[in-house]
Amino acid sequence: MGVLRAERVWVEAFTGLRMEQFGRLLRVVWERGGNGTLRGRPWSLSLAERVLIVAVYYRTNLTMRQRGPLFGVSSSTVCRVVQRLGPLLAIKPLSRPTGAADRLWIVGGTLIPVRDRQVGASSRNYRFSANVQVIVDAETRLVIATARPVPGTTADAHAWRASGLAEHCQDVTILGDGAYLNGQLVVPHRKRPRRPLLPGEEADNAAHGKVRARVEHVIGRMKNYKILRDCRQHGNGLHHAAQAVAHLHNLAIAS
Known part of the structure; x- marks a missing residue:
């Protein structure tokens, strides 16, 4: 069972975000095309769990082998998730502010x-x-x-x-x-x-x-x-x- 489905407190502890904040992050990744499949192969994890994998990685710096068991997937899957979604979590490009x-x-x-x-x-x-x-x-x-x-x-x-x-x-x-x-x-x-x-x-x-x-x-x-x-x-x-x-x-x- 993935951490996201296990208990709300784990999401907040592993990412530093409250659930509503994590939801906003999830919407940004969705709008940037993060739910697309890789070469026609469906992901075994939901988009929320894949975004959580990346957030957990940045928060804890655990290795691929350490993160895989948390989500019940292989270390190679974790690596592909980070490579695919990591750029989609980026801050919005700098724009000229008003005032x-x-x-x-x-x-x-x-x-x-x-x-x-x-x-x-x-x-x-x-x-x-x-x-x-x-x-x-x-x-x-x-x-x-x-x-x-x-x-x-x-x-x-x-x-x-x-x-x-x-x-x-x-x-x-x-x-x-x-x-x-x-x-x-x-x-x-x-x-x-x-x-x-x-x-x-x-x-x-x-x-x-x-x-x-x-x-x-x-x-x-x-x-x-x-x-x-x-x-x-x-x-x-x-x-x-x-x-x-x-x-x-x-x-x-x-x-």
């Missing part, structure tokens, strides 16, 4: 350990990691977008410019830390040799840091999904996982 002049977004980068040598690089966290840029709405704490991963040795400013996300944020005020100098973002005042910060600048930096910390809090909550602590996926696997986790995070904090 952009009054919006405040925050960008932050995080290092995610990966196994794929073509995606990651030996990084300052002493792991083989990839750099993922995340944009968060300062007021709602919702994730607006995540960029495609780049090697972990890439500086945040370069990763931001290479992501292409700046093109969609023309009319929005974007906050960043001191690593985003010369990136058309609002950054803290910089200390220079033999030139201490003025009292007003120190107050500005304190206020800036207090607001910018919200993106770090969001990234920390996203990493409750263990896939972002040690991603074993190759190719586009980390990109799909980061976008799906952003979607799951937004569902979890929505009222």
